[in-house]
Amino acid sequence: MRPSGRKGRVDVSTLPANASAHEHGDGAGGKGHDAGHDHAHPPFLAHHFESPAQQFDSAKLGMWLFLATEVLFFGGLFVAYAVLRNRFPEVFSYASHYLDTIMGGINTAVLILSSLTMALAVRYAQTGKKTAMLVCLWLTFGGAVGFMVIKYFEYEHKIHAHLVWGSTFYTPPHDAAGRAEAEALKQPLQPAPAIVITDPTVPALPMLAVTPPVDQPAIKPATQAPSGLASTAAIAKAEGLQTGESTVGDHPSLHLEDKTMPANTHLFFAIYYAMTGLHGVHVVIGGGMLLWLIWRGMRGDFGPQYFTPVDIGGLYWHVVDLVWIFLFPLFYLIH
Amino acid sequence: MSHATHTQGGSHGAHDSHDSHGGEVHPLVGHLVPVSLLVGTGLTLLVLTIITVVVRYIDLGEFNIHIAIGIAVIKASLVVLFFMHLRWDRPFNLLMFVACVLLVVLMMSFTVMDSKQYEHLEFKGNPPTVQTTLERAAPGAPVARFTQYAP
Numbered sequence: 420m421r422p423s424g425r426k427g428r429v430d431v432s433t434l435p436a437n438a439s440a441h442e443h444g445d446g447a448g449g450k451g452h453d454a455g456h457d458h459a460h461p462p463f464l465a466h467h468f469e470s471p472a473q474q475f476d477s478a479k480l481g482m483w484l485f486l487a488t489e490v491l492f493f494g495g496l497f498v499a500y501a502v503l504r505n506r507f508p509e510v511f512s513y514a515s516h517y518l519d520t521i522m523g524g525i526n527t528a529v530l531i532l533s534s535l536t537m538a539l540a541v542r543y544a545q546t547g548k549k550t551a552m553l554v555c556l557w558l559t560f561g562g563a564v565g566f567m568v569i570k571y572f573e574y575e576h577k578i579h580a581h582l583v584w585g586s587t588f589y590t591p592p593h594d595a596a597g598r599a600e601a602e603a604l605k606q607p608l609q610p611a612p613a614i615v616i617t618d619p620t621v622p623a624l625p626m627l628a629v630t631p632p633v634d635q636p637a638i639k640p641a642t643q644a645p646s647g648l649a650s651t652a653a654i655a656k657a658e659g660l661q662t663g664e665s666t667v668g669d670h671p672s673l674h675l676e677d678k679t680m681p682a683n684t685h686l687f688f689a690i691y692y693a694m695t696g697l698h699g700v701h702v703v704i705g706g707g708m709l710l711w712l713i714w715r716g717m718r719g720d721f722g723p724q725y726f727t728p729v730d731i732g733g734l735y736w737h738v739v740d741l742v743w744i745f746l747f748p749l750f751y752l753i754h
Numbered sequence: 755m756s757h758a759t760h761t762q763g764g765s766h767g768a769h770d771s772h773d774s775h776g777g778e779v780h781p782l783v784g785h786l787v788p789v790s791l792l793v794g795t796g797l798t799l800l801v802l803t804i805i806t807v808v809v810r811y812i813d814l815g816e817f818n819i820h821i822a823i824g825i826a827v828i829k830a831s832l833v834v835l836f837f838m839h840l841r842w843d844r845p846f847n848l849l850m851f852v853a854c855v856l857l858v859v860l861m862m863s864f865t866v867m868d869s870k871q872y873e874h875l876e877f878k879g880n881p882p883t884v885q886t887t888l889e890r891a892a893p894g895a896p897v898a899r900f901t902q903y904a905p
Contacts, residue, residue, distance in 0.1 A: 475784060494861065723779050723780065
């Protein structure tokens with residue numbers, strides 16, 4: 420702390436929150452001021468601010484303004500989500516089952532708990548408990564890392580299974596199983612004489628034989644496999660997909676064998692990666708910010724007099740949590 | 755002297771000062787939220803998360819989405835009010851944030867309304883050219899029937 424002309428100015432930590440205002444108020448004019456210079460400032464008070472309170476309020480105002488732009492930033496994607504979901508409701512209720520609710524739920528809990536430790540870190544910074552604050556900041560950082568690790572496993576599995584955006588969604592994976600599957604998918608495209616039923620006692624397969632009328636609403640298309648016959652194993656898998664989630668993920672590209680898959684299912688994954696990806700970027704930035712806060716905290720920058728970076732950094736981290744609170748039900752929890 | 759007058763004009767005394775948490779070191783600025791309130795908020799958020807996961811498995815028709823979003827809004831409000839101190843913050847910050855959220859809601863409503871206006875003109879399924887390309891480039895793509903428009 421800079422040498423001060425006034426005694427009471429030195430130890431701000433014991434003063435009530437509005438002390439500075441009071442001190443200014445009862446006649447800051449005159450005594451104790453350095454000639455030709457401003458007030459005796461605490462070291463954290465920037466020159467262009469009158470008081471710590473004004474500096475704090477300005478920082479908060481700026482941060483809330485930034486957070487408002489963040490809301491608009493994500494807002495555009497939420498609008499895109501709403502339009503897509505309104506237009507392709509069947510895609511969303513179908514594709515949501517490919518997301519892992521357990522992992523998503525764990526990630527939600529991780530973010531909520533890290534939000535809690537962040538709020539506690541702000542409190543401990545305010546009360547001058549440096550060790551507790553650092554522990555809470557480390558825990559929050561651990562939450563950021565944990566979230567990204569879980570997210571990595573989710574992404575990694577989906578990308579391997581080609582549950583992605585664009586036409587890659589419709590190509591089998593590039594591993595051995597995927598190549599075999601690609602062959603299998605090509606196979607039925609050839610004329611299939613086996614469909615000709617010679618035995619008149621065997622009932623015909625009306626679903627496969629009849630071409631549906633064009634004007635019929637095509638919500639659940641693709642009841643026809645390319646050749647008309649899907650393998651029984653594929654049908655069983657597809658049915659398992661509809662009844663329970665346990666089979667999801669057992670096979671690298673289950674969705675390609677599922678003949679009930681609605682058209683344009685890849686759109687779900689496009690908006691899924693866009694929104695969770697942008698959120699993930701925010702988590703990474705938040706993690707970097709937490710490390711910076713930890714570094715400054717260890718240096719001893721924060722205390723009851725000055726904790727603004729912890730406070731507004733916390734605001735950022737809470738917004739990351741806030742966005743995920745909406746993403747989780749909108750993607751993982753579609754009935 | 756001028757700056758002294760100026761300081762008196764500034765209304766720092768109006769800054770929120772509910773510091774009745776006895777015996778503790780008080781921050782120079784800002785509001786101190788009790789640990790019990792923070793932990794309580796966190797636990798409520800976790801409980802609401804469990805509820806929203808459970809509701810997913812109950813078929814309530816169109817109400818599923820409304821309940822899910824309702825719970826998310828409650829959770830978001832808890833985070834904003836208590837974790838983010840907005841309950842005790844300057845009202846202007848609240849105004850700014852809420853105005854932005856309302857703007858997003860407005861933008862979403864009008865975009866969805868607009869897109870519903872053109873619903874009967876939209877393709878369902880893959881248009882034929884897209885389907886041809888998909889069959890060549892992506893053999894796994896579903897063979898989607900295609901409705902040109904509903905009259």
